Amino acid sequence: MAANRITPQQVNRDQIFGMAEKEMEYRVEMFNKLTQTCFAKCVENRYKESELNMGENSCIDRCVSKYWQVTNLVGQLLGNQGPM
């Protein structure tokens, strides 16, 4: 956050680091949203036991797969007309 003298070169390197940071933040956030959404869709929330049963496990696998596909689909749409 602090610098005595910032050269254009310096800013450039900061931009690269900044972009890498944003990209990683994005991936972390995507993973977290995916985890929360699939938990809500697939896991029985009265917690009668502490294991995931077979139905929950296969639901989770398919949920992750579909979430990924929705991410790609939306990415294509944004690439065509907009902010991404």
Added chain:
Amino acid sequence: MAANRITPQQVNRDQIFGMAEKEMEYRVEMFNKLTQTCFAKCVENRYKESELNMGENSCIDRCVSKYWQVTNLVGQLLGNQGPM
């Protein structure tokens, strides 16, 4: 994030930049919350078509207007007694 030697002046400039940054983050967050809230209140979410109809459009306009007014109203209240 890194600096060899931080002078009080330097910190001062960092503070100004920091505050400008927080202020911008705040506006972006406000815009995002407004967008999400009005989408939930106004837009039919079974997605029978990809256009917004007239009713949705005028609902959105009024929703933005009211959200703005609520922001001002709450801002006044906070100004009078508290954290803002």
Added chain:
Amino acid sequence: MAANRITPQQVNRDQIFGMAEKEMEYRVEMFNKLTQTCFAKCVENRYKESELNMGENSCIDRCVSKYWQVTNLVGQLLGNQGPM
């Protein structure tokens, strides 16, 4: 965000500041989540008056207490097997 030359020592101090910052962010976030969760659980949301009544107040006290206990309980579980 900018630095002309970063020494290992410098990175070390940045790491300490970074960790302190993350820790504080965590506490702020915890407080905010607790506040929002207990508001949703305890406060009547048709807002017939602007005071908290006795029932709401004692609900809030117990809610904070239980939230704290859940935080500790989950912290113990994470300490035993994982990411914390």
Added chain:
Amino acid sequence: MDKNMLGDLDNLPEEDKLRMNTMIEQLQIRDSLRMYNNLVERCFTDCIDNFRRKNLDKQEETCVRRCAEKWLKHSMRVGLRFAELNQGAATQDEVPSSK
């Protein structure tokens, strides 16, 4: 507040303007990535409820497309209205300021 702030910054040396621009750019990148994440989450939540297959079916795909398109149109409209209100607050005195 930001307006005065940015006003002040106009008088600051070049290197500060550069730093400010970098900051704004970074916030915009972060914001559009977040928006992307939020849009995916919303359309997934509204459109996908069946987990008997691992691939999207035609109906789900259509739903997601419409959801995303509606969201983008909505978002643009909100942006326009929001800009009008911001401008009104900046130029008119009778309108209570947002800060």
Added chain:
Amino acid sequence: MDKNMLGDLDNLPEEDKLRMNTMIEQLQIRDSLRMYNNLVERCFTDCIDNFRRKNLDKQEETCVRRCAEKWLKHSMRVGLRFAELNQGAATQDEVPSSK
């Protein structure tokens, strides 16, 4: 962890304390702006459901005022209780620590 950390920092040079204070100040500003945003979102969601007019009516305004006041009182109470628990955890050994 933060306590030890801050303890260590007491022994650090002046410029580090300065930097730490700036950091805390920045987090507080961000936090109060977020709180403002969250409060607006909550009271709007709970109080505004009619979009036939573009201005708030009297009833909606009253609802928002009460919502904000209740929230502030709630938030203050939570803050007090939270501080008590934090203090208890810092001074008593029999209470399991939060970290």
Added chain:
Amino acid sequence: MDKNMLGDLDNLPEEDKLRMNTMIEQLQIRDSLRMYNNLVERCFTDCIDNFRRKNLDKQEETCVRRCAEKWLKHSMRVGLRFAELNQGAATQDEVPSSK
């Protein structure tokens, strides 16, 4: 994008790698603390609905334990599946890329 980016960074001087590693470490710390907060919020919301006592009863405690354990197992499984998909996207060309 990140892959190219990280590819580029391999060629950068030592001090940049150091800086990058610090950044990644910081993001991981923040992420695991957020995860902790989210997990507490979720299990509290799902398991605690009775505020007649100030201490957790046995049933609530069991519910929280199971909730946290299920969450961790869920989270690990999602991580595995997610990694497979990421890897697939990186090596196969026929799969549409996520960016």
